[in-house]
Amino acid sequence: MTAPAATQSLKLAVLQYSARDETPDQRLQWLDDILRGAKDAPFGLVVCPELFLSGYNVGRKLSDLSQTQRGSFAVSAAELARNHRTALVYGYPETADGQLYNSAIVIDSSGRQLANHRKLRIPNGFERDWFTPGGNYTMLEIAGFRIALLICYDVEFPEAVRACALAGADLILAPTALRAEWSFVARKLIPARAFENGVFLAYANYCGQENGFVYLGESCIIGPDGREIARAGADETLLTAVLQRNDIARARERLPYLEDRGDLDRVAIDGRTAPLS
Amino acid sequence: MTAPAATQSLKLAVLQYSARDETPDQRLQWLDDILRGAKDAPFGLVVCPELFLSGYNVGRKLSDLSQTQRGSFAVSAAELARNHRTALVYGYPETADGQLYNSAIVIDSSGRQLANHRKLRIPNGFERDWFTPGGNYTMLEIAGFRIALLICYDVEFPEAVRACALAGADLILAPTALRAEWSFVARKLIPARAFENGVFLAYANYCGQENGFVYLGESCIIGPDGREIARAGADETLLTAVLQRNDIARARERLPYLEDRGDLDRVAIDGRTAPLS
Numbered sequence: 001m002t003a004p005a006a007t008q009s010l011k012l013a014v015l016q017y018s019a020r021d022e023t024p025d026q027r028l029q030w031l032d033d034i035l036r037g038a039k040d041a042p043f044g045l046v047v048c049p050e051l052f053l054s055g056y057n058v059g060r061k062l063s064d065l066s067q068t069q070r071g072s073f074a075v076s077a078a079e080l081a082r083n084h085r086t087a088l089v090y091g092y093p094e095t096a097d098g099q100l101y102n103s104a105i106v107i108d109s110s111g112r113q114l115a116n117h118r119k120l121r122i123p124n125g126f127e128r129d130w131f132t133p134g135g136n137y138t139m140l141e142i143a144g145f146r147i148a149l150l151i152c153y154d155v156e157f158p159e160a161v162r163a164c165a166l167a168g169a170d171l172i173l174a175p176t177a178l179r180a181e182w183s184f185v186a187r188k189l190i191p192a193r194a195f196e197n198g199v200f201l202a203y204a205n206y207c208g209q210e211n212g213f214v215y216l217g218e219s220c221i222i223g224p225d226g227r228e229i230a231r232a233g234a235d236e237t238l239l240t241a242v243l244q245r246n247d248i249a250r251a252r253e254r255l256p257y258l259e260d261r262g263d264l265d266r267v268a269i270d271g272r273t274a275p276l277s
Numbered sequence: 278m279t280a281p282a283a284t285q286s287l288k289l290a291v292l293q294y295s296a297r298d299e300t301p302d303q304r305l306q307w308l309d310d311i312l313r314g315a316k317d318a319p320f321g322l323v324v325c326p327e328l329f330l331s332g333y334n335v336g337r338k339l340s341d342l343s344q345t346q347r348g349s350f351a352v353s354a355a356e357l358a359r360n361h362r363t364a365l366v367y368g369y370p371e372t373a374d375g376q377l378y379n380s381a382i383v384i385d386s387s388g389r390q391l392a393n394h395r396k397l398r399i400p401n402g403f404e405r406d407w408f409t410p411g412g413n414y415t416m417l418e419i420a421g422f423r424i425a426l427l428i429c430y431d432v433e434f435p436e437a438v439r440a441c442a443l444a445g446a447d448l449i450l451a452p453t454a455l456r457a458e459w460s461f462v463a464r465k466l467i468p469a470r471a472f473e474n475g476v477f478l479a480y481a482n483y484c485g486q487e488n489g490f491v492y493l494g495e496s497c498i499i500g501p502d503g504r505e506i507a508r509a510g511a512d513e514t515l516l517t518a519v520l521q522r523n524d525i526a527r528a529r530e531r532l533p534y535l536e537d538r539g540d541l542d543r544v545a546i547d548g549r550t551a552p553l554s
Contacts, residue, residue, distance in 0.1 A: 158435030192469035
């Protein structure tokens with residue numbers, strides 16, 4: 001007899017930051033303080049909101065505070081990740097090739113950059129005045145979990161999460177900045193995305209107010225069966241969960257959407273091939 | 278000045294039938310009684326559950342009671358539709374070409390058959406012992422509403438509802454037989470499907486028990502903004518709503534998912550093209 005394979009697990013933390021007028025250094029200090037005070041630390045992975053470096057509804061600060069992938073904030077964040085022995089994900093305004101991107105970076109617990117994702121779909125509104133959309137899905141691996149990054153609006157599209165799940169994602173990380181009027185997204189759409197693909201999903205939002213925007217809070221960690229493993233309220237908080245990778249196979253055995261979907265996106269309608277643009 | 282165009286509206290009824298051992302004739306009689314007693318009648322469209330003719334978890338009755346598209350049940354249902362001046366949708370086990378299909382038929386208020394949809398995705402379990410999957414999406418039009426049919430498991434796939442929405446559907450009709458253990462589907466997945474496509478969705482389920490299956494009830498009518506316009510409990514009931522077609526444009530203007538999705542299903546992952554099968 002051989003021993004059963006060890007169960008792969010990942011201790012995940014989602015940080016819900018209360019929006020306020022802080023400098024990038026003050027935000028890093030806040031992050032450092034939170035992680036030092038967390039009784040469950042160290043974590044395998046910590047996820048912060050969209051544009052955590054600068055804030056979201058901050059006008060030209062998006063450009064003024066933008067940095068390259070190897071800028072000073074990334075250097076300090078790498079040191080923080082090493083000190084706290086955790087992988088780290090946060091959003092920031094990225095300068096590259098003369099463009100501005102709404103990006104999120106992944107740093108592992110040794111301080112090494114694993115991936116940089118550029119938001120694929122820029123929603124109508126002020127973001128289109130600033131950001132160029134990215135052109136690729138982003139996959140990486142931490143502790144045996146295959147992870148995809150999708151920022152805010154990206155994760156609302158079923159095509160995006162499906163593409164990542166079909167490419168092998170176990171866990172979707174979604175830094176976001178969701179306003180209170182879009183509560184449907186946090187409460188129903190995000191759990192549906194996890195359920196319909198049999199993946200874990202971590203949704204890291206802001207709470208509080210920022211220049212007239214009221215954020216919803218309600219960050220969450222959803223299981224591959226759609227269960228709310230952890231759910232924040234409207235206050236600043238750190239959500240934690242230990243994800244068991246085996247839960248993915250169990251959910252997909254019970255409900256094999258990925259297997260059963262087949263060619264549904266190429267089925268004919270009245271003799272025409274769908275989807276039609 | 279020209280008068281504003283008349284608002285297109287559709288008075289919809291969703292019938293939640295309490296599963297029991299009744300003959301096809303008894304089921305038609307029940308339908309006749311319900312519609313005669315409904316204070317809101319006449320309706321523009323009435324939707325009954327999946328396999329309404331035979332029952333769902335009824336073993337070889339699925340085959341024994343099966344009929345062709347022009348069988349005696351369809352003839353009686355057409356007369357009923359004429360008498361009640363309503364279009365009518367119901368599920369039935371269809372015999373055709375030596376195969377058995379899990380189908381739903383649409384009859385207009387004059388008794389004419391408008392469409393016949395064959396379930397595209399047969400879920401794992403007893404259904405695969407009986408049914409051959411269909412091969413086409415089905416679109417039709419009633420009172421200016423473009424309507425697509427999807428049966429039970431079909432509507433759980435984001436690809437299916439997206440394909441119908443991109444082909445112009447305003448309203449998705451989903452006869453179903455959902456067991457209590459899948460409450461996530463009725464409560465979150467179905468509203469998400471309407472929201473993410475900006476379409477109305479009518480979900481007609483069973484309640485009660487049938488040979489060991491406990492059905493959820495919780496049939497619903499969802500708006501294109503994800504709102505629960507009507508929601509049943511666990512008892513037999515008739516849900517009604519007047520759908521305003523203008524609400525679709527309003528929802529899509531606020532949240533243009535269909536426009537913004539672009540080529541998300543063909544974006545590259547690490548140099549590969551997603552989705553990968």
